[in-house]
Amino acid sequence: MSAAPATPTAAVAPTTTRSKSWTVKVRERGVEALPPDRLLPDGQPTYVASWIYVFGVASIASLIVIIGSGSILALKGPAWWHETGVGHFFNSIHMWSVELFFFAMVVHLWGKYWMAAWRGGRGRVWITGAVTFLVAVPCALTGYVSQQNFDAQWISTQAKDAMNSVGVGAFFNLTNFGQMYSYHILLLPIAVVALVSIHVLLVRRNGVVPPFELDRKLSRS
Amino acid sequence: MQSDRRRLVLSSVGTSVMGAVFNLNHPAHTVDWHFIHLSVANVVVIGLMLVVFALALVLPFPGAAGRDAARRGGGAS
Numbered sequence: 001m002s003a004a005p006a007t008p009t010a011a012v013a014p015t016t017t018r019s020k021s022w023t024v025k026v027r028e029r030g031v032e033a034l035p036p037d038r039l040l041p042d043g044q045p046t047y048v049a050s051w052i053y054v055f056g057v058a059s060i061a062s063l064i065v066i067i068g069s070g071s072i073l074a075l076k077g078p079a080w081w082h083e084t085g086v087g088h089f090f091n092s093i094h095m096w097s098v099e100l101f102f103f104a105m106v107v108h109l110w111g112k113y114w115m116a117a118w119r120g121g122r123g124r125v126w127i128t129g130a131v132t133f134l135v136a137v138p139c140a141l142t143g144y145v146s147q148q149n150f151d152a153q154w155i156s157t158q159a160k161d162a163m164n165s166v167g168v169g170a171f172f173n174l175t176n177f178g179q180m181y182s183y184h185i186l187l188l189p190i191a192v193v194a195l196v197s198i199h200v201l202l203v204r205r206n207g208v209v210p211p212f213e214l215d216r217k218l219s220r221s
Numbered sequence: 222m223q224s225d226r227r228r229l230v231l232s233s234v235g236t237s238v239m240g241a242v243f244n245l246n247h248p249a250h251t252v253d254w255h256f257i258h259l260s261v262a263n264v265v266v267i268g269l270m271l272v273v274f275a276l277a278l279v280l281p282f283p284g285a286a287g288r289d290a291a292r293r294g295g296g297a298s
Contacts, residue, residue, distance in 0.1 A: 049285035051277035107274050
């Protein structure tokens with residue numbers, strides 16, 4: 001019985017071959033754009049210790065509750081959320097978390113607008129945040145018209161006129177429950193969660209925007 | 222059967238109590254100014270957002286003073 005070679009030469013891949021692999025390229029670009037210590041930092045700058053900086057994370061917390069309660073509502077269905085006590089409870093949790101989400105998101109947007117959060121190459125951070133707000137509006141609207149009650153009928157027929165007046169009624173029919181429900185529980189939530197994820201990653205990459213006076217001090221020094 | 226009746230009674234009591242506090246049996250109150258047409262409920266929410274925004278700017282954040290002092294004293298930022 002002969003002894004096996006200590007290290008097969010094929011097992012040691014040459015570096016030139018590795019660099020051509022798309023997985024390696026993606027990994028290297030990912031680590032370069034967002035090193036682990038920046039992706040999951042130990043702390044934040046002292047200027048973040050202000051109430052105006054909490055509304056972004058408050059929006060994310062609300063979004064988590066929205067997705068959780070919405071998933072339960074989707075699993076159980078309209079009869080459950082209209083006719084049982086627990087169903088009413090989860091229906092209310094879902095609705096009020098949406099209210100909180102928009103409340104926190106609007107205050108967050110105001111705060112970032114007045115501190116010009118697009119400074120220092122943060123344009124994409126601002127744009128993804130603003131677009132998230134714009135996508136969240138139809139996400140909520142399709143939820144109101146998916147309730148399966150008189151409120152949903154009233155809102156859908158009123159909003160349908162608005163959609164027709166801007167020329168999108170042929171593609172986006174608010175009285176079509178199947179279409180609205182698909183938008184509400186699949187397409188638009190995926191878009192919102194994707195945009196929020198990109199937004200948070202961009203914040204991690206660029207850092208939280210500093211106050212104006214600190215920016216001025218840094219540019220002087 | 223008994224529990225259904227009990228639930229119905231409790232539900233009607235709850236509805237009466239809530240109805241006494243929030244009477245919704247009327248058309249919505251609105252605020253109208255030129256082309257602006259808002260329900261009072263939405264105006265209240267917008268007002269609350271403005272109040273919360275203003276408070277967030279002026280209220281001290283817990284622990285912020287300690288961090289500032291540590292930074293001025295040469296501590297970690």
